[in-house]
Amino acid sequence: MVDFHTHILPGIDDGSQDVGMSLEMLAAEKDQRVDKIIATPHFYAKQDSIQKFLDRRQESYEKLMRSYSRETEQIPILLGAEVYYFEGMGNASMIPKLCIEGTQTLLLEMPFRQWTSSMYEDVKKLVQTQHLTVILAHLERFQPFQRDLDNWNRILKLGVLVQMNAGVFLNWKKRRQAVKLLKNVDTILMGSDCHNMDTRKPNLAAGREVIASKAGSEYITKSDELAEEVLNER
Ligand SMILES: [Fe+2]
Secondary structure, three states: OEEEEEOOOOOOOOOOOOHHHHHHHHHHHHHOOOOEEEEOOEEOOOOOOHHHHHHHHHHHHHHHHHHHOOOOOOOOEEEOOEEEOOOOHHHOOOHHHHOOOOOOEEEEEOOOOOOOHHHHHHHHHHHHOOOOEEEEOOHHHOHHHOOOOHHHHHHHOOOOEEEEEHHHHHOOOOHHHHHHHHHHOOOEEEEOOEOOOOOOOOOHHHHHHHHHHHHOHHHHHHHHHHHHHHHHOO
16 A cells, blocks of 8 residues: 655655654554555745755655664655646656656646646646656645636546545545545545644545445555556656
């Protein structure tokens, strides 16, 4: 079971505040039998340079590993990023550096507003010109902003992969819509998008249970297979 979306690295974004919190989050992931974690700290091109971000990420990872490597059973952590959309990113040659370690796969956070044709063009370039596999982070969170579904549909038809947050399946107000969305896409990659141990904690196992009950256990199997496929590109 792979957690594709986590803010588990300490002190780098609005996720884990320190090593202690990260270790607690990792213990919670282990209890839920997560066997691989993608660390995806936020990257905002407007506020950051890629190299500075990569250095900070490495530092944070090493700081965590100084403690975590003492554990007898560790969950492998792969480094990635949750890259917020920016105009022109389709042409930005540095983007592959933000892909999940050892892959050409990017976790992309789209804007929380109506999607436009220039967003479509950028995603298209990432896929077709830069030949990246694009995962749309927590797709369910953007749906309420789409009055016009043209660009939503066009982007989804680019062969992008979809990640959904476990938490949406645990929220009874949002669950129905999320299940509908889930059934509309071929399969999803699952992520907890965990930030801490209280309001946004690791919750992948509980989310999967709901998915299994609503969409069938085959859906989970398919999702796990997709996760392996994405990472085996390594
Ligand atoms: Fe996130």
